[in-house]
Amino acid sequence: CGVFGAFSASGRPVLEDVYLGLYALQHRGQESAGVSWIDHGNVHSLKGMGLVHNALDQGTLSSIPASSAIGHVRYSTFGGSLFQNAQPLAANYARGPVAIAHNGNLTNADGLMHYLENRGAIFQSTCDTETILHLMAHQAHKNPLDALMDALRRLEGAYSLAVLLEDRLVAARDPWGFRPLVLGVRDDVTYVASESCALDIVGAKLLRDVEPGEVVVIDAKGTLSLRIPMTPRKGFHCSFEYVYFARPDSVLDGRSVYQARKELGRRLALRCPCSEAELVAGMPDSGTLAALGYAEASACPFEIAVVRNRYVGRTFIQPTQRVREIGVRIKLNPNGEIFRDRDAVVVDDSIVRGTTASRVVSLIRDAGARSVHLRIASPPVRFPCYYGIDTPCSEELAAARMDLEALRREVGADSLAYLDETDLVESIGLPEEKLCTACFSGRYLEGGTCHDLEL
Ligand code: 5GP
Ligand code: SF4
Ligand code: MG
Known part of the structure; x- marks a missing residue:
């Protein structure tokens, strides 16, 4: 909200x-x-x-x-x-x-x-x-x-x-x-x-x-x-605000969301390079800045190769699975002129249920790409959020249901790699003890505070 x-x-x-x-x-x-x-x-x-x-x-x-x-x-x-x-x-x-x-x-x-x-x-x-x-x-x-x-x-x-x-x-x-x-x-x-x-x-x-x-x-x-x-x-600031939720032109707790997102992409390029890639594309709009950082750090050209219909709301807002699936299809269109016969790195900010990734990877293949290497600019989301972001329960989280190789097969990518937690924290640039990473790490707030309710 x-x-x-x-x-x-x-x-x-x-x-x-x-x-x-x-x-x-x-x-x-x-x-x-x-x-x-x-x-x-x-x-x-x-x-x-x-x-x-x-x-x-x-x-x-x-x-x-x-x-x-x-x-x-x-x-x-x-x-x-x-x-x-x-x-x-x-x-x-x-x-x-x-x-x-x-x-x-x-x-x-x-x-x-x-x-x-x-x-x-x-x-x-x-x-x-x-x-x-x-x-x-x-x-x-x-x-x-x-x-x-x-x-x-x-x-x-x-x-x-x-x-x-x-x-x-x-x-x-x-x-x-x-x-x-x-x-x-x-x-x-x-x-x-x-x-x-x-x-x-x-x-x-x-x-x-x-x-x-x-x-x-x-x-x-x-x-x-x-x-x-x-x-x-x-x-205990939400790290996911920097990864996905906040607008990139915002500065939160003294840290620019834009800079953090681009840095996530840069580090992703260093940790999870892809030597055969001929182009770097972002999953719009949420993966765009990380893709820009990835392209910069890997000296591989950045392309606006997946085009988003701006008039469709963010897919995850839609409440049902059916609407969610249709949402991705209506929303994102890979450009065949750019992907045809080329090896592509595609960067997204996160994988939640895995719907976006599988759908877009298969569309990119249909558009003629030779290979699709998926790079995720945050660690695997394995745990639900109880603090105001609508991540689903663990049973629905793709990275909690299967290991990396199974997930790669499920989304149909030639390779799949994630950023790790240290790089997440360092990209955001706030001290580790001041950041919530619970949906990635499972480390929730300890104990909470228990108050005497008597009024
Ligand atoms: P998926 O299709 O894997 O369920 O959702 C992943 C996409 O949804 C990513 O591109 C990401 O930008 C966006 N997303 C980010 N945060 C959330 C969230 O809290 N819940 C959901 N369902 N999607 C999110
Ligand atoms: Fe943010 Fe994840 Fe913590 Fe929820 S669990 S507050 S989404 S970092
Ligand atoms: Mg997205």
């Missing part, structure tokens, strides 16, 4: 900026989009299914005079792809209006839901995010900010949040900083966004990342930084 928020200290309308910010975060979720703002003490929302421009109307939003607002684009990792799960989730509760936009997955959501339902909460959605609203509502003796802080310390897992309270915008990031979250500024407007590319679109300057475990409160007086009162962590 993607979150965005804006707060104008001088009362200027910001909903059009939120619309634009969501537009730049569209790659983070295409199932639904929504915005919330507060007017005369009441929270209002507009939400819809599908892409930002289908779900929301720019004209309507720009005519609303709200000076602080948040927005969300969703792809489901917890709870189905349903309208009632579209975010932001908003409520006018005993202590006032509140709206929440969430990226990440709470790993203790089931326990929290059970606990809250036993105390009378009636859930309107099947979203883990709704637990945060109920936790706040169960603390009605506290002001909304204190109730929010109290709720946050009961959460486990991943959350990057934009929260709207009366006269305040709050940005909060879990103590591990799984999912990205940045702050930006333009004139009197302060922004919070999942990625810096969303700040660029509204002409805002990237101020900094919200730190793991930090809660930034933005109001007319300025910004205030609070800490989630839990064991301090040094960060």
Whole structure:
């Protein structure tokens, strides 16, 4: 998912900026989009299914005079792809209006839901995010900010949040900083966004990342930084954001996604060279930058040899296997003029179920390639993600179901090679202990944190 928020200290309308910010975060979720703002003490929302421009109307939003607002684009990792799960989730509760936009997955959501339902909460959605609203509502003796802080310390897992309270915008990031979250500024407007590319679109300057475990409160007086009162962590940032999920024009936790992706490709060329290759092609769009790095480091020409239909959404967003298969076929077309009678290296960022790889390798063969050498710019994905990326369970992960040789045969490549974990970490350029690599390594967050739930 993607979150965005804006707060104008001088009362200027910001909903059009939120619309634009969501537009730049569209790659983070295409199932639904929504915005919330507060007017005369009441929270209002507009939400819809599908892409930002289908779900929301720019004209309507720009005519609303709200000076602080948040927005969300969703792809489901917890709870189905349903309208009632579209975010932001908003409520006018005993202590006032509140709206929440969430990226990440709470790993203790089931326990929290059970606990809250036993105390009378009636859930309107099947979203883990709704637990945060109920936790706040169960603390009605506290002001909304204190109730929010109290709720946050009961959460486990991943959350990057934009929260709207009366006269305040709050940005909060879990103590591990799984999912990205940045702050930006333009004139009197302060922004919070999942990625810096969303700040660029509204002409805002990237101020900094919200730190793991930090809660930034933005109001007319300025910004205030609070800490989630839990064991301090040094960060456990999602390495997959750099491999695949984030946009390459974003800078996350101080590291350019573009540079990281290209470096993954360069190292892949050094670790897994292919002497007979006459050309290097990327699986668009996700493999393009790694392919560019591979071509550079191997001094082999880079070709745009697989063409992507830009009007088809990212295949993995589609919920069913049937739709997923059709999606790949509609989406990618190898260019016979370039592949015919040549030995090709094809680079992709990752193999998940293996659908894309087998389908495209066979299309490239049909297009006349003499050989197809598949290179993957990350280690094998063998484990599911519980922190907000929709990787399937191990039984569906191609690299967990079979060994390298079996997978090579399954996808039909002449050779298949992956980058290793050390190169992954070094390409990203953040310290190893600050990176989550669980879907590759199986090393999940140790123990988690267990809190006394009693309110
Ligand atoms: P596959 O076809 O192997 O299931 O998916 C691999 C392709 O989907 C890769 O080209 C990669 O860009 C993209 N992908 C990346 N991350 C994910 C993810 O979390 N889930 C899924 N299903 N696909 C992903
Ligand atoms: Fe990212 Fe993988 Fe960790 Fe999930 S398990 S947070 S996808 S690195
Ligand atoms: Mg891809």
